[in-house]
Amino acid sequence: MNKKCTTIRKNLVAYLDRQLSERKKQALQEHLDCCKECRAELNELRASQATMLLWQDITPSEHYDRIFEQKLAMLKQDLAAAKEKSHLLTIVRHCFNTRFALATSAVLAVCIVMLSIVAFKQYRKPSQHELGISRDIELYRNMEVIQYSEALEHFDMIQVLDVLGQETTG
Amino acid sequence: MDDPHVQLMLRFQRGDESAYKELYETYKIPILNFSYRFCQDRRVAEELSQEVFLRVYKTASTYRPDAKFSTWLYRIATNICLNEMRTGKYRYELEQHHAGGEEALSTENKNSEFHRNVHERIIADEAEQSVRKAMASLPGKQRAALLFSVYEELSYREIGQRLGCSEGAVKSIIHRAKIGIRDILKRGIPRDNE
Numbered sequence: 001m002n003k004k005c006t007t008i009r010k011n012l013v014a015y016l017d018r019q020l021s022e023r024k025k026q027a028l029q030e031h032l033d034c035c036k037e038c039r040a041e042l043n044e045l046r047a048s049q050a051t052m053l054l055w056q057d058i059t060p061s062e063h064y065d066r067i068f069e070q071k072l073a074m075l076k077q078d079l080a081a082a083k084e085k086s087h088l089l090t091i092v093r094h095c096f097n098t099r100f101a102l103a104t105s106a107v108l109a110v111c112i113v114m115l116s117i118v119a120f121k122q123y124r125k126p127s128q129h130e131l132g133i134s135r136d137i138e139l140y141r142n143m144e145v146i147q148y149s150e151a152l153e154h155f156d157m158i159q160v161l162d163v164l165g166q167e168t169t170g
Numbered sequence: 171m172d173d174p175h176v177q178l179m180l181r182f183q184r185g186d187e188s189a190y191k192e193l194y195e196t197y198k199i200p201i202l203n204f205s206y207r208f209c210q211d212r213r214v215a216e217e218l219s220q221e222v223f224l225r226v227y228k229t230a231s232t233y234r235p236d237a238k239f240s241t242w243l244y245r246i247a248t249n250i251c252l253n254e255m256r257t258g259k260y261r262y263e264l265e266q267h268h269a270g271g272e273e274a275l276s277t278e279n280k281n282s283e284f285h286r287n288v289h290e291r292i293i294a295d296e297a298e299q300s301v302r303k304a305m306a307s308l309p310g311k312q313r314a315a316l317l318f319s320v321y322e323e324l325s326y327r328e329i330g331q332r333l334g335c336s337e338g339a340v341k342s343i344i345h346r347a348k349i350g351i352r353d354i355l356k357r358g359i360p361r362d363n364e
């Protein structure tokens with residue numbers, strides 16, 4: 001089999017199926033006119049195609065439609081049940097998505113606001129006067145150390161401390 | 171899309187059940203025969219073709235009219251047949267539940283051929299047996315492509331759309347399938363040269 005025949009035979013099936021371009025079809029027909037082997041090959045393919053067409057169609061059996069109707073009715077039931085279920089789910093999801101979520105976030109927001117008010121009230125910046133007092137207390141504590149060691153000997157100092165203490169608490 | 175079956179499917183999508191019924195009546199025999207030639211068992215084929223129409227009902231909402239209706243329908247049918255080929259689910263179920271029911275059906279099948287004369291029928295049956303055997307030897311996708319080409323005379327382009335592959339791929343699939351069938355038939359049945 002020469003090279004030309006090999007190429008032609010690759011296209012024989014498509015030729016029988018009328019799927020070749022006009023150009024390829026013409027080239028093939030020209031080759032068939034002068035090549036007995038390729039013509040024989042084509043006839044074999046044509047014959048096997050004809051044989052395949054001998055395979056008869058069947059018709060649905062007697063109960064085909066009735067059985068199908070039953071299956072369809074069952075499917076419809078299933079679909080309706082699934083729809084019902086998904087409907088319920090949607091409602092629940094809807095509640096969770098909108099009302100529930102809204103309510104939750106509102107409650108949370110109120111809590112946060114209240115907590116921050118309380119916290120703000122608890123903590124405010126100390127005034128200069130208060131800062132002064134806290135410095136004095138610090139001093140007072142340092143003096144306290146002295147107080148213990150020398151208390152009895154330096155009674156005057158204790159008096160000073162008393163004055164200081166009165167100032168800070170007053 | 172001016173395909174009237176696309177219009178029917180769209181009508182069904184909008185809830186018109188009579189449109190679905192019309193599609194079922196139009197396609198039940200072609201789909202049954204496609205399934206039958208694919209799996210070669212009448213009862214399994216009936217189950218498979220019914221499953222195709224149930225699938226259409228179930229997945230109607232996902233249908234998009236971007237091709238001919240038959241393209242979509244046969245894509246479903248091919249998937250269902252390939253799936254059965256892989257799992258053998260219906261074949262197994264039928265074997266379990268209806269052991270012994272084969273005879274009644276095959277008799278009924280033969281009835282349609284009754285008018286043919288005996289000699290013709292024997293030859294036809296013989297040829298049919300060979301074709302069946304040859305067809306069964308093909309891998310699933312080749313088999314589907316061949317059925318579309320031989321029994322529906324579809325273009326390679328349309329077959330490609332049904333199988334989700336290119337025209338070139340279809341050309342080579344069908345070439346291989348038809349050469350294979352030709353070889354099996356040549357060996358299988360004695361035949362006069364044309």
Ligand SMILES: [Zn+2]
Pocket residue numbers: 004005006008031035036037038039
């Ligand atoms: Zn040649």
